[in-house]
Amino acid sequence: MIASSLRRVMTAEDVFSVLTLLRRAEVDVWIGGGWGIDALIGAQTRDHRDLDLMHRQEQEAAVVAALSEAGFAESLSWRPIRFVVTAPDGREIDLHPLVFGGDGSATQASPEPERPFIYPSSCFVTGTVKGTTVPCLSAEQQVYFHQGYAPTDRDRHDMAQLHRIFGITTHF
Template structure:
């Protein structure tokens, strides 16, 4: 999955509330592609799911895996994969995603929806803190270790910047 692929997919979904997560979300925070990506993780409003799926079907994507209501995967004939995560939003801007454990949803605080860039284009993505949170509870693979190091660096830089503002520096 290339940066151009991602921007093309996001352009096809411009009428919907979409947020980039996973590896591309990490790279959006970094403002540059730092590693190859096999797929694209997208969060979307649960109520917009039929329209999101239809827009992607028009680009040749079809469902190849379903773990609904938690997530599902669409793949195109070229093998590009989009991992879709349906979210239910609250009035305060926070959201929840179903998990495999009933009654214990994944939580997205309102402030975790931030802006990053892919190939110089602004995209909505998940914050470094939220991505770090989602990297808990499983044995990290090599790509996860790369992403974790980058996320920690980005979160530390943000903390240093905030401290500078608080200290008048």
């Protein structure tokens, strides 16, 4: 595992680099978390310590192979829910495998197997990072994932941004 002292922020250029690698591997991904919220807003509002990506579970081998070729190695496994890959310079990508249904909706395993995380087809949208269109999760889906736990300062910041731009009511 990469030591946390090596962790560095994930820049917009890093986001583009990762998305380019994965596009070349012909896999589908959507940005979630902090970068996903900033993509919805169309501006970077804070530093990001990682990049959260949702991917098609059946494409996971291609995702891992493409990131491995770029120097990323698995540093945390909470499969089937999620796993993290880390580059030698400390950049981290938090990967979330999704199983898609015929209607375009998806599910992700959760700590409670009988209650998977639900992704309606309408949550797969686009945003922009530095003026470039990127695939991301909707504002409503971001709010959904920020429930049921004690929020950090970053979470409060992100939800405040969604409220400011979209008028969405959040629980904190």
